Amino acid sequence: MKANDKVAIVTGAARGIGRSIALRLAVDGHHVVVNDVNEEKLRLVAEEIRTLGRRSLAIAADVSVGKEVYAMVDQTVQEFGRLDIMVANAGIAQVKQAIEITEEDWDKVFAVNAKGVFLCDQAAAKQMMKQKSGKIINCASIAGRSGFSLLSHYSATKFAVIGFTQALAKELGPFGITVNAYCPGIVGTDMWELIDEKMGSYLGLPKGDTLKKYAELITLGRVETPEDVACLVSYLASDDANYMTGQSINICGGVLMN
8 A cells, every 4th residue: 555655735733643644644655744733743743754754844724724725735736746635634622511602612613623624625626636636535523423412513513524525525526536534433632631621520520531431432442542543544545445435434443333
């Protein structure tokens, strides 16, 4: 599954799932442009990629701002001459009861998780249509399959990503571009530590107990790692997945089986 010097962008790549995806794509042979709002950590990831023998750019940009997303894609094409893979991974979560969510809360989560995916996909698609090839890979979630209490607005964004992925796949198929999504479950990242802490405060549970409660739902008996997710994205980015499009694939250790 080695790449032929293909070029990938991975958003939200400064840590967690995004970092693991970026490093895995570099191991697979891709040159990788890493994006995040955390410029300091982003530079470290780019350096890691270079130690793997691949070229890398670190571009600090807010995926919810169209001009920044388009500038990122333009800079990538200027540097590498093409864009083969867009991994729209950046996302945020907030734990709140639905009746407590403010308009500002709703807009912020949708701006990154849904609008950010839309902007990254759109900017990438315009370049890929010129090339008549490319792979767009979006970050959804098992929360986009079944709504999670205290994560209602987060869940809503992930349902939106799945619907957008399907529609975009139909539009871009004639151009030789595939569009798929990955749906992680309970992953051992900073995001899930935050969810654990905030849910625990709502439910009256000590830190760690909420994560333990959800972990009991995992058929394979362990919390997911970022590397588990990166393995699936590696496949979706490879030529082995050339006949797969419009799919949103659960990678959750059996929490959901649909």
